[in-house]
Amino acid sequence: MTETHTPWAEPYKIKMVEPLAMTTREHREKALKEAGYNTFLLKSEDVYIDLLTDSGTSAMSDRQWAGMMLGDEAYAGSRNFYHLEAAVQRYYGYKHMIPTHQGRGAENLISRILIKPGDIVPGNMYFTTTRLHQELSGGTFADIIVDVAHDPNNTFPFKGNVDLNKLEALIKLHGAEKIPYVSIATTVNMAGGQPISLENMKAVRELTKKHKIRIIHDMTRVAENAYMIKLLEKGQGHRSTAEIVLELCSLTDGATMSAKKDALVNIGGFMATNEWDVFEEARNQVVIYEGLHTYGGLAGRDMEAMAIGISESVDEDHIRARVGQVFYLGEKLMAAGIPIVKPIGTHGVFLDAKAFLPHIPQTSFPAQTLAAELYLDAGVRTMERGIVSAGRNKDTGENYLPELELVRLTIPRRVYTQAHMDVIAASVINVHKQREKITGLKMTYEPKYLRFFQALFEKI
Numbered sequence: 526m527t528e529t530h531t532p533w534a535e536p537y538k539i540k541m542v543e544p545l546a547m548t549t550r551e552h553r554e555k556a557l558k559e560a561g562y563n564t565f566l567l568k569s570e571d572v573y574i575d576l577l578t579d580s581g582t583s584a585m586s587d588r589q590w591a592g593m594m595l596g597d598e599a600y601a602g603s604r605n606f607y608h609l610e611a612a613v614q615r616y617y618g619y620k621h622m623i624p625t626h627q628g629r630g631a632e633n634l635i636s637r638i639l640i641k642p643g644d645i646v647p648g649n650m651y652f653t654t655t656r657l658h659q660e661l662s663g664g665t666f667a668d669i670i671v672d673v674a675h676d677p678n679n680t681f682p683f684k685g686n687v688d689l690n691k692l693e694a695l696i697k698l699h700g701a702e703k704i705p706y707v708s709i710a711t712t713v714n715m716a717g718g719q720p721i722s723l724e725n726m727k728a729v730r731e732l733t734k735k736h737k738i739r740i741i742h743d744m745t746r747v748a749e750n751a752y753m754i755k756l757l758e759k760g761q762g763h764r765s766t767a768e769i770v771l772e773l774c775s776l777t778d779g780a781t782m783s784a785k786k787d788a789l790v791n792i793g794g795f796m797a798t799n800e801w802d803v804f805e806e807a808r809n810q811v812v813i814y815e816g817l818h819t820y821g822g823l824a825g826r827d828m829e830a831m832a833i834g835i836s837e838s839v840d841e842d843h844i845r846a847r848v849g850q851v852f853y854l855g856e857k858l859m860a861a862g863i864p865i866v867k868p869i870g871t872h873g874v875f876l877d878a879k880a881f882l883p884h885i886p887q888t889s890f891p892a893q894t895l896a897a898e899l900y901l902d903a904g905v906r907t908m909e910r911g912i913v914s915a916g917r918n919k920d921t922g923e924n925y926l927p928e929l930e931l932v933r934l935t936i937p938r939r940v941y942t943q944a945h946m947d948v949i950a951a952s953v954i955n956v957h958k959q960r961e962k963i964t965g966l967k968m969t970y971e972p973k974y975l976r977f978f979q980a981l982f983e984k985i
């Protein structure tokens with residue numbers, strides 16, 4: 526492990542390169558118009574630096590690539606499945622694991638198995654696919670995150686925390702039997718990549734235990750969350766990230782994992798549980814939606830890469846540089862007076878589009894607009910996390926009007942260098958200088974589910 530007084534520099538060297546496309550502004554204007562001002566609909570080859578997501582965009586290590594060659598592509602009982610199962614048990618401590626093609630495959634299983642129509646599912650802020658699967662099973666999501674999570678300027682270090690009063694009030698109102706589980710995310714993506722503290726997690730465990738309610742862990746970025754606990758929580762600095770990861774998991778009853786984030790693979794996920802009955806049901810249902818329970822929609826080689834990626838994700842040098850790179854970009858933007866969500870999150874920097882473009886009303890999609898302008902300026906692709914992502918209330922059909930109207934600059938793991946961070950910062954600063962000239966968008970096509978992926982827009 527590197528001494529902590531040395532800078533966070535990338536703890537790897539590069540042995541293969543992938544050239545990037547440089548484009549002209551004229552080219553980007555045409556490409557963006559054709560994509561309906563939706564960065565999800567741009568072609569990758571028209572993008573210079575791709576900060577759309579940290580999902581499945583990581584660079585695998587030489588060890589992972591070597592593992593790919595050891596893929597055992599048997600239909601049933603592949604040796605790579607057993608390696609993955611052992612990694613999940615060793616690093617996360619869950620008893621039973623079922624692979625899925627990615628996180629939402631696991632969300633589908635857990636929601637179908639545990640949620641009945643009329644149930645309430647409390648969570649520390651919603652996530653798009655997680656909430657949709659809860660709703661498709663007849664549940665209703667209830668937000669129990671601390672109020673400060675909705676304030677981009679509040680610098681509380683654990684904005685992923687649960688407000689225990691909100692949870693207690695929900696239990697009182699609906700009764701524990703209406704709450705199949707509490708959904709706890711480490712870190713909270715939609716709040717700007719904010720961690721939950723170990724202390725808060727323990728308090729949630731205590732309260733749910735009293736009422737015999739499960740905790741299902743959305744553990745997509747649990748290593749990043751654990752690293753923030755090590756860095757900022759009192760009495761945790763001497764522990765390893767790996768130890769804290771294991772303790773966080775031990776405070777929950779099961780999990781859904783998108784291994785495309787923390788676990789450094791391009792595809793993969795799993796559902797985990799400590800309950801035999803839930804495992805048995807999941808093992809049966811996975812056959813319908815993903816594949817046999819020893820491959821869950823994945824190739825053997827994918828499971829091997831995931832098993833190795835899990836071990837690398839808790840490596841101290843890796844996690845320090847991963848979060849260090851994100852902080853480097855965030856601090857640079859803050860120093861230039863750019864409004865970003867504070868504190869800086871662990872997987873990306875979130876621009877506060879309401880403060881960046883105060884003259885554009887939320888119904889004219891300021892974050893969608895800002896993402897489009899950033900692409901035009903230098904070919905940096907980002908993502909909207911505001912009114913478009915929030916969608917509509919399933920009962921009233923009204924648009925949700927989230928307090929946070931954000932543009933996410935998500936940093937893929939081990940992919941870009943510090944020099945790329947400098948280019949990104951320069952482009953954001955340049956767009957900020959011209960912000961008064963920017964006008965909003967109107968939506969011309971709206972898909973029924975998760976509209977942010979495929980909606981089309983026009984300039985007003």
Ligand SMILES: *Cc1c(COP(=O)(O)O)cnc(C)c1O
Pocket residue numbers: 580627628629630652654655710714743745782783784785786794
């Ligand atoms: C990405 C993500 C998911 C869904 O996982 P996929 O692999 O994209 O299906 C769920 N929860 C959180 C917090 C995520 O970031």
